[in-house]
Amino acid sequence: MRMILLAAALLAGTSPLAAQTASAPAPILTTPEAKDVWTHADPEVARVTHVSLNLDVDFATRTLGGTATLDLLAAKDAQSIVLDIDNLAISSVTDANGKPLKWAVGDTDPELGSALTVELGGAQRIILTYRSRPGANALQWLPPEMTAGKTKPYLFSQGQAILNRSWIPTQDSPGIRQTWDATLTVPGDLVAVMSGEKLSGDKGETLPDGRRRFRFRMDKPVPPYLIAFAVGDLKFRSLGPRSGVWTEATMLDAAAREFGDVEKMIDAASALYGPYRWGRYDMLVLPPSFPYGGMENPMLTFLTPTIITGDRSNTDVVAHELAHSWSGNLVTNATWSDSWLNEGFTTYFENRIMEALYGKERAAMYADLDWDNMMRDIDANGGQTGAKTRLHGAPGDGTLDYTKGSNFLRMIETTVGRARWDAYLKSYFDRHAFQPQTTAGFLTDLRENLLKGDPALELSLQLDRWSYAAGLPDNAVHHKSATLAAVDAKLAAFNAGGPARAIAPEGWTTQQWLRFLNGIPRAQSAARLKELDETLGLSASTNAYVRSAWLELAIANRYEPALPSLRQFAGTVGRGLLIRPLYTGLKRQGAWGDTIARDLFARSRATYHPAVASGIEKILAGD
Structure with a gap:
C-alpha cells in the first residue's frame, strides 16, 4: 500500500518486505502527511532504534543522572543525527568505544525544546552522559505530604505528547518507534516500576550503599512517549494471571476491589480485535496530582485515584487504557495532527469492551454522554464551520479527537454492519501492528480492505468529510440511553x-x-x-x-x-x-x-x- 514505504528499507537498501522482519527496526512512514513538525529529528537520514538508560534517581536535587545509549539506523552518507532534548545538561557524547563525538545544542524553542546534533563519524551506537534539570516537564517530584502515605517522597513521569525529551535524549516523535531497556537506581526504601518487563523482581537488587537497583526491558518497538516510570513507597496486589495493581498501601485494597474485572476486560478485548500482545497488564494508581484519568503505558497503565468511587462506575477509564494496547500502542498516530487515530479508535473500542462486559444499556449510557460532550465541544469551537472541529489537525478545546473520532467509527459500524466492521478492524490491527499510521493511510486501508471499490458505500460513508472537514456530518449516530432518559x-x-x-x-x-x-x-x-x-x-x-x-x-x-x-x-x-x-x-x-x-x-x-x-x-x- 502506498503509505507504508519504509524509511528503514530505504536506509538499508532492502525491500519493504525485508524491512518488516522480526529482527528489523520498526518501520517509519515517509509520506508527506507523516512529517512530524513536533520533532527536530530527520529520521529518513538517521534515526534511533533502541534506547538503553542507566539512571540514578536523586530526590535531593530532583534530577535524574546517568547515561543513554542509543542504537542508530543511518543512511550510508549520514554525517550526523538530530535528537530532541528539553533543558537537559549534556556532559559528553561518545561512540560505543568511548571515542568522543562532536555535538552541539541548538536554540531553545518554548514548545519543542532544542535540537541536539551529534556528528557520527560512522558510529552506529552513541552514549550520552547527562542529567535532567529540576522542573523537567515530564517529571513530577512529590514531597511526602503530597502522597497517600505521607511519609515518603514520590516521583512519576508523564511523557505524552512530547515531554519525555526533558529526561531522555532521543527522537521524541510517535512515528519513530524504539525498543528500550532501563536500569534505575533509587533510595533503598522505595520501589521503581516502569512500562516494560521487570527483570529484577518487585523489590529490585539491594546495593552495598543501601540503595536499590531495578532493571526493565521493552522488546517491542513503541513510540517514545510510552516510556514511563514511577518511584515511591509502592505495594503490589495480583488480580489474575496477567494483571495486578501497584499503589501506596493505603489505597491498595480499594484499588484491587475497583479493578476486579480487569481480567474479563482483557478477554473481551482480545475476543473483539485479536490477542493482547504485551504479556502482562498491570496498573499503577498514582497520587491525586496525576494529570490525566489514565495513561496507556504498555504493561503498566497509570491511573488517577479519582476513578475509585467504590461502585466500578468509572472503570470505563481502565477499559479505555486497555483498548490503547491495540489503538495507540500497537498502531500509533504518526504525528499528533492525527491523535484521533489513537483516541477516537480507543474510545470506540472502550465502549465495545463495556458492552461485552456489562450490556448494551451501560455502553449506551457512555455513548450518550460522549454525544453530549461532542456537541458541547463543537459549539465551543465554532460550530459546524469551526476549523478546530476537524479530526485531522490540531484539536480544539475539549475532546473531539475522542468523541467525534469514535462516532466516525460507530457510523461505519452502523452502515456496514457489526460483523463486517469487526472483521475489518481486527485485520487492520494485524496489518499495521507495531507501526505508525496517518489519517490518509487509514482511509487508504479502509477503501482497499472494506469498501473494495463500492461507490455507493463510499458515498454513504462520507469518509473525507469526517476526516478533514469541520463540524459533524449528517450520518452521525446518536446512541441514546434509557437510564439517562430517566x-x-x-x-x-x-x-x-x-x-x-x-x-x-x-x-x-x-x-x-x-x-x-x-x-x-x-x-x-x-x-x-x-x-x-x-x-x-x-x-x-x-x-x-x-x-x-x-x-x-x-x-x-x-x-x-x-x-x-x-x-x-x-x-x-x-x-x-x-x-x-x-x-x-x-x-x-x-x-x-x-x-x-x-x-x-x-x-x-x-x-x-x-x-x-x-x-x-x-x-x-x-x-
Whole structure:
C-alpha cells in the first residue's frame, strides 16, 4: 500500500518486505502527511532504534543522572543525527568505544525544546552522559505530604505528547518507534516500576550503599512517549494471571476491589480485535496530582485515584487504557495532527469492551454522554464551520479527537454492519501492528480492505468529510440511553421548579450524576443552589466527577458558600479534566473570579503536574 514505504528499507537498501522482519527496526512512514513538525529529528537520514538508560534517581536535587545509549539506523552518507532534548545538561557524547563525538545544542524553542546534533563519524551506537534539570516537564517530584502515605517522597513521569525529551535524549516523535531497556537506581526504601518487563523482581537488587537497583526491558518497538516510570513507597496486589495493581498501601485494597474485572476486560478485548500482545497488564494508581484519568503505558497503565468511587462506575477509564494496547500502542498516530487515530479508535473500542462486559444499556449510557460532550465541544469551537472541529489537525478545546473520532467509527459500524466492521478492524490491527499510521493511510486501508471499490458505500460513508472537514456530518449516530432518559425526566422536573428532594439520586452512577448536574441551566439563584447542595451533599461529595460538575455550576453563579469546597478540591485533585474547567469558569467571571483563580493557583500550583500548571497559566493569562 502506498503509505507504508519504509524509511528503514530505504536506509538499508532492502525491500519493504525485508524491512518488516522480526529482527528489523520498526518501520517509519515517509509520506508527506507523516512529517512530524513536533520533532527536530530527520529520521529518513538517521534515526534511533533502541534506547538503553542507566539512571540514578536523586530526590535531593530532583534530577535524574546517568547515561543513554542509543542504537542508530543511518543512511550510508549520514554525517550526523538530530535528537530532541528539553533543558537537559549534556556532559559528553561518545561512540560505543568511548571515542568522543562532536555535538552541539541548538536554540531553545518554548514548545519543542532544542535540537541536539551529534556528528557520527560512522558510529552506529552513541552514549550520552547527562542529567535532567529540576522542573523537567515530564517529571513530577512529590514531597511526602503530597502522597497517600505521607511519609515518603514520590516521583512519576508523564511523557505524552512530547515531554519525555526533558529526561531522555532521543527522537521524541510517535512515528519513530524504539525498543528500550532501563536500569534505575533509587533510595533503598522505595520501589521503581516502569512500562516494560521487570527483570529484577518487585523489590529490585539491594546495593552495598543501601540503595536499590531495578532493571526493565521493552522488546517491542513503541513510540517514545510510552516510556514511563514511577518511584515511591509502592505495594503490589495480583488480580489474575496477567494483571495486578501497584499503589501506596493505603489505597491498595480499594484499588484491587475497583479493578476486579480487569481480567474479563482483557478477554473481551482480545475476543473483539485479536490477542493482547504485551504479556502482562498491570496498573499503577498514582497520587491525586496525576494529570490525566489514565495513561496507556504498555504493561503498566497509570491511573488517577479519582476513578475509585467504590461502585466500578468509572472503570470505563481502565477499559479505555486497555483498548490503547491495540489503538495507540500497537498502531500509533504518526504525528499528533492525527491523535484521533489513537483516541477516537480507543474510545470506540472502550465502549465495545463495556458492552461485552456489562450490556448494551451501560455502553449506551457512555455513548450518550460522549454525544453530549461532542456537541458541547463543537459549539465551543465554532460550530459546524469551526476549523478546530476537524479530526485531522490540531484539536480544539475539549475532546473531539475522542468523541467525534469514535462516532466516525460507530457510523461505519452502523452502515456496514457489526460483523463486517469487526472483521475489518481486527485485520487492520494485524496489518499495521507495531507501526505508525496517518489519517490518509487509514482511509487508504479502509477503501482497499472494506469498501473494495463500492461507490455507493463510499458515498454513504462520507469518509473525507469526517476526516478533514469541520463540524459533524449528517450520518452521525446518536446512541441514546434509557437510564439517562430517566435522569432527564427528573432533570426536567427540577428545572421546571420541582424540589431537590424529589431527585432521589440513591444508587446513581457517576454518569447519571453528570447528566443531571450538567443539564441544569447555568443561571440559578443562591436559594436554589443552597437547596441543591444541602439536599444532595454536593460540596462534600467524595466523587471527584460530581464535585467538579457541582463546582462548575456554583462558579457560574458566583455562589460563595461553595468556595471552601472549591479551595479544598483544587488543592487535592490534580486531574486536568476536573480542574481546568474550574479555572476557566472563574476566569469568565471577571474580576471576582480572576482574583479567586489566582489565589487558588498560588496555593495549589505545587500540587499540579507541570503540564496542568502550564495549562492553567494560559487560562489565567486569557489564552
